[in-house]
Amino acid sequence: LLSPVSELFVSAPGKAILHGEHAVVHGKVALAVSLNLRTYLRLETSTTGKVCINLPNIDTFFCWDVSELKQLITYSHDVTNGNLDTSNMATLSFLYLYLSLFRSGELPSLTVSVWSELPTGAGLGSSAAYSVCLAAALLSASGAIPTPLKEWDHTGRWCQEDLELINSWAFQGETIIHGNPSGVDNAVGTWGGMLRFLAGKIIPLNRVPLLRILLTNTKVPRSTKVLVARVKDKINKFPSIMTPVLDSVDAISCTCEKVLSEMTCEPITGEHYNILEELIDINQHHLNVMGVGHPTLDTLCQVTRTRGLHSKLTGAGGGGCGITLLRPETDYSVVQSTVQDLRDCGFDCWETSIGGPGVQQHSPLSIKEESLEILRRY
Numbered sequence: 001l002l003s004p005v006s007e008l009f010v011s012a013p014g015k016a017i018l019h020g021e022h023a024v025v026h027g028k029v030a031l032a033v034s035l036n037l038r039t040y041l042r043l044e045t046s047t048t049g050k051v052c053i054n055l056p057n058i059d060t061f062f063c064w065d066v067s068e069l070k071q072l073i074t075y076s077h078d079v080t081n082g083n084l085d086t087s088n089m090a091t092l093s094f095l096y097l098y099l100s101l102f103r104s105g106e107l108p109s110l111t112v113s114v115w116s117e118l119p120t121g122a123g124l125g126s127s128a129a130y131s132v133c134l135a136a137a138l139l140s141a142s143g144a145i146p147t148p149l150k151e152w153d154h155t156g157r158w159c160q161e162d163l164e165l166i167n168s169w170a171f172q173g174e175t176i177i178h179g180n181p182s183g184v185d186n187a188v189g190t191w192g193g194m195l196r197f198l199a200g201k202i203i204p205l206n207r208v209p210l211l212r213i214l215l216t217n218t219k220v221p222r223s224t225k226v227l228v229a230r231v232k233d234k235i236n237k238f239p240s241i242m243t244p245v246l247d248s249v250d251a252i253s254c255t256c257e258k259v260l261s262e263m264t265c266e267p268i269t270g271e272h273y274n275i276l277e278e279l280i281d282i283n284q285h286h287l288n289v290m291g292v293g294h295p296t297l298d299t300l301c302q303v304t305r306t307r308g309l310h311s312k313l314t315g316a317g318g319g320g321c322g323i324t325l326l327r328p329e330t331d332y333s334v335v336q337s338t339v340q341d342l343r344d345c346g347f348d349c350w351e352t353s354i355g356g357p358g359v360q361q362h363s364p365l366s367i368k369e370e371s372l373e374i375l376r377r378y
């Protein structure tokens with residue numbers, strides 16, 4: 001257990017799915033990569049007899065007496081049903097992990113504050129980054145895993161076995177938020193980098209070319225849970241029509257993986273990029289067939305197409321974010337004018353670097369001052 005009145009900081013990255021969103025829920029391959037946008041969590045143990053959670057991104061702040069929470073332990077296995085809003089889902093996944101991880105001993109008083117650079121509910125895996133941070137911090141506070149930060153370092157990473165435990169509890173948190181997650185998002189939040197995910201099996205892709213990606217947030221709100229359920233209904237209604245679509249997405253992920261690996265062992269040619277672009281276009285059509293497109297995502301594709309660039313939605317769709325592949329030779333001026341066109345549509349748009357580290361423990365010195373100020377405000 002952490003000593004009374006001590007402070008712990010952790011962070012986890014968001015992700016972009018290159019190919020395989022939704023199909024991955026039905027046992028197909030997905031390729032996903034971590035982003036350089038992160039969620040930060042501060043946990044402070046106290047002697048106040050209270051448990052508090054501060055979630056300023058979603059304007060949610062709660063405090064309970066530890067004695068009140070004790071009575072909830074018997075119900076904590078049965079919380080995943082029912083329709084919950086944004087704030088309730090986040091609160092419930094915190095309570096579920098807190099009560100589960102401390103169920104055998106005394107319930108400790110503590111305050112948890114979370115602040116994210118990621119837009120919430122936009123397809124960049126904010127729910128998974130949140131769940132991974134909760135799992136890492138609460139497992140560490142309970143003594144189930146050690147705190148990896150060395151006195152002289154700014155960041156610390158857990159060993160493989162501890163990461164597996166963090167990932168499995170983060171999956172439980174995701175289940176409360178998503179209903180039926182594939183597990184790809186929490187795997188990227190835990191391990192970072194680029195990975196291939198198939199039916200719970202995680203294969204890190206260490207040899208991948210550096211990809212330039214433009215991220216666009218249409219700012220149309222949506223819920224992953226609702227969209228995943230919508231796709232499931234469609235598959236149940238038209239199994240013989242939808243199964244080949246899912247199989248085709250699987251083949252797209254596999255072809256993309258093959259091309260990416262070729263690009264690391266032979267000189268990169270224009271043809272490699274032509275194939276990557278065609279795969280993006282085909283997958284975007286498939287996602288529309290699945291019923292997870294949105295007029296704003298069509299606009300994104302059309303606007304970037306006029307600049308010779310190819311885009312698809314990323315994550316659950318129905319609004320939220322899309323990715324645009326930039327070619328190595330894509331001129332800075334083309335990127336600038338595309339970004340401006342997309343901003344004129346009312347979207348947020350920025351070029352991003354990919355492949356950031358997975359879940360980490362931090363010293364306060366390694367957290368940007370403005371984030372630290374927000375985390376310590378409550």
Ligand SMILES: Nc1ncnc2c1ncn2[C@@H]1O[C@H](COP(=O)(O)OP(=O)(O)O)[C@@H](O)[C@H]1O
Pocket residue numbers: 039055056057058085086087089090091114115116119120121122123124125126127128130177178222223224225315316
């Ligand atoms: N920083 C955060 N603070 C609190 N809750 C969060 C945070 N980030 C995500 N969540 C939870 O995750 C939900 C969004 O998850 P989801 O619909 O899967 O979208 P995505 O994972 O694509 O951002 C929010 O409604 C909220 O419950």
Ligand SMILES: C[C@@](O)(CCOP(=O)(O)O)CC(=O)O
Pocket residue numbers: 020021022023024025122123124125126127178180181182183184185224228314315316317
């Ligand atoms: C649609 C899906 O494939 C990804 C959802 O990602 P996000 O919550 O929209 O970031 C669902 C899943 O894999 O659990």
Ligand SMILES: [Mg+2]
Pocket residue numbers: 125126127128178185224
């Ligand atoms: Mg999510």
